Amino acid sequence: MSYRTRPAVVMGAAALTLLLGACAGQPSGQADDARAQQPAPSSPGTGLDRFYRQKPAFKPCDPRLPPGAPPVKAECARLKVPLNYRNPTGKQAEIALLRVPARGKDPIGSLVLNPGGPGFPGTDHAALIAAVWATSPITERFDLIGFDPRGVGASTPALNCYTDAERDRGAKLSSIPAGLDDWTEQQTRRLLQQCAERSGGTQVLAHVGTRDVARDMDVLRQVLGDAKLTYAGTSYGTRLGAVYAEMFPKNVRALILDGAMDPLAGTHERRIQQATGMQAAFERLAASCATQQDCPLGTNPGRATKTFQKLVRPLIGKPARTSDGRGLTFQEAIEGVQTALYNKASWPTAITGIIDLRTGKGDTLLKLRDSYHGRSTDGVYPDSLEATMAINCLDEERHTPRQETALNRAWYKAAPFTDPGLPVKQARDACEHWPVKPTLGYPYATDIKGLPDTLTVSVTGDAITPHQGGINLAKALGGSLLTVEGEQHGALLTNNTCINNTVATYLIDLRTPAEGTRCEL
Template sequence: MRRSSGVVLVVMLLAVLAGCSPAGPQAPETERNGPTGAVPAGLDRFYGQPLTWENCAGYAKADVDRGPLTTTAGVRCARLTVPLDYAEPDGDTITIGVLRKPATRPDQRIGSLVINPGGPGAAGLATAARLSGASTLDERFDFVGFDPRGVGSSEPTVRCLTDAERDAERADDDELDTSPSGVAKVEADERDYAAKCAQRTGKGAAMLANIGTRDVVRDIDVLRSVLGDEKLTYLGYSYGTRIGSVYAETFPGNVRAMVLDGALDPTQDAVAELVAQAEGFQRAFTDFVAWCVQRQDCALGRDANRAQARYQELTRPLGERPVDVGDGRRLSYSDATTAVIQALYSEDLWELLNTGLNELRQNRARTLMLLADSYLERGPDGRYSTTQDAFTAVRCVDDPRVTDKAVVREAQRRYKAAAPFLDDGRPPTDSLDACAFWPVPNSGQPHLPAAGGLPPVLVISTTGDPATPYDAGVALAKALGGALLTYEATQHTAFLQGSACVDAAGAAYLTDLRLPPEGTRCSA
């Protein structure tokens, strides 16, 4: 399951765009602020480069991003040049898409607030544009978003499947066949996927080898210098907290402040993380059921004890009999699961989930397909963003690959036990995923970060977060020696998403470096 910021997922689905007047055309403007602060040896030309700010329309690579990039007043975009491989700074280069909305009160400006929405693989330009109007922080900070290397407007872009191939993959429930022939077919498909990623991504395997968090944090430090900030002020959601913790470990002396919301536990391996996430989604499903059974129209009935069984009665038959949704498309079991996962990211989507499950009772699936399309970023024109490909590419180099079939089988067993509502009724499979066949080695691994000299950071963790469970935030705050702010709610991430308590605490920290008192809790 992809880990993205809840604010991104909900805004994408509901198409809630910032209420701003259109940004009129402006001539490009070149600006040089760097080099600023410490510059690693051999990287002077990158840390001191100018940026040419221009209109953002050409940077929108997905339909959902076009509105924020073209209608948010004051935003400008630029391309940052960085080494493809930091070990060879005189070799190939790539570019990073960057957006900036200047502080509205320049006389009170503190600096830049650099934002990452998560993923991995989520584009950050539109997120910064959307969030810039969510609080008064935009008075004191330039809101800065960036598309991590290989993502969105950054070039080259990681690309593995065509739109038609992605549709075909979604419609194919071969992973439900756990027989030896079924496993062999799944692994052949995964091997083919890995090969296509290397073939279709610009700069090929070299790009894939340098796509991970290790390299993204180096890009951020270049961006910090080029923006003219001696110290980094950073807001990271979900996987963006991993970026934050690795940056803190790599450049502890370059940090001014960090808000890390919806944390990943930096010490968890891929299996432990998957199981913990399954537990989180099970809790969110239980909360959804408690909400649903109070309604006359609950698709799962009025008995909470029977709701999980009724859910499985609705969804398991899709493995054999997908539901036609028109235009040659059918809702598969995997699509239905994706739709439910999407809706469990936020209570705001529970109404849609209940509607979708009621439709499924009538052999209709329009709403569930809409939810699945939103999660997988498929536009009305049938075109996909490259987020899913980038997610896989980063995941395959950020963690050691799992090639032991016994480990895979046990992981599947633990996953089904942790999230029984997602149990498809088949035995655990031992089929290897694409990372087992990845053409380059991993460049990262789980570990306890050592960030000596790091100033205090703020970690926000939500008690009912399905994607990044609460305990992971506790672990990250402890590992970084930071403060923990607890939000009592069922959703993924919290800052700048409507909680006055959370927003006030985060804003006080970012502006005045004042951390909330130990044990502070906010409630929905």
């Protein structure tokens, strides 16, 4: 699973109504007006001046919002950046931008947003945040800025590795799970070839990592007229924010880091952290289910994993029937349940889907799976998860077959509810033939000098980015931590009054909460 904000399945009209139910309180104190009190942005030189001096032409546009969301007045533009910052006169990328202007007459500046992934577009996310924070002092004092990172969404060139038909046939996006349909060396070579052919060439695949995006974000900061960056990122967006802080510490005004990825953990360790978190969340789902009549996982949560395995492993040879004729495979059933683990509100849907499996029906879990993949009812997929895969090829540690096989075995040990029960003979890293070595490096964002106070928001029951990672990120940055008691991935979209007030006070007044501050969902 990728590191992203809550899946679309929970963002329907009813959920959005719930999100909009609470209002953020007005924080007290004197606002820090970054545009008025900071010196004018300066040019970085090194041949990049023309990019930093751009003036994007923002024009009215209609953002995509979930049903039931209040209307949002937005403006869109495009930003040019060098594809390769070492060759600023070479090929360029264009970054899609969306701005929701501040509601008040005394704006502080811009609040740049990222929803996670990596690979998920920030333009729609900014519009959604504007809807959720419709009455917040944050939208009164800040222009909300969403951008689709290079290779993502409406930005060009865009990452694209599979056709819709290939996605429907179960095109692989990760080496996990191994044992079902493992990549061969020939297939990983072919993956590189088709991703390059469909995305604009190997040069594109070599320049879509987080460090490239952080450089784009610094261009965006200055183009928007902000001497220093004010930023809020969720999930993978916390990695992007932390890497920006590492690369441009003097250009940071404020960072909100929600649902944090652990900067101290390498790829193997962090994925096992995620597997452990998802197994714990599955067991809590099972415990909740056990209190209900006719729970498909039984009345003993300690045996729920084995009960679940008995229901889903037969799908390996015989997919469950679905109304659209596609069928539900083992991997799709696992992905459907994993999707529900992003948010406790989705647990009842997953339980219904597991009940359906007892009679050979797979529609409910397939809809959960499709919501995660972003599949429309007419079979069209966004390229988000393909972008996730390609970006991770530059961000994650590259594994040998032996290392990737060990990772899969450790994953199944940590998250046995996902185990197909087949021997893991040899797994391969999808990125083994990528044109360049990974560019992120581990650990990252440590020992940063001159960084102002940051605010990490971490949910205790987060299955996707476990709470310890938030603690580690806050310590690595020397910043503050807001602990949130709850069962979901990330907290900014909940519109919880306690969280809203804390975040607004920090963004507007640059005052972080006292040590040990907690909110409850």
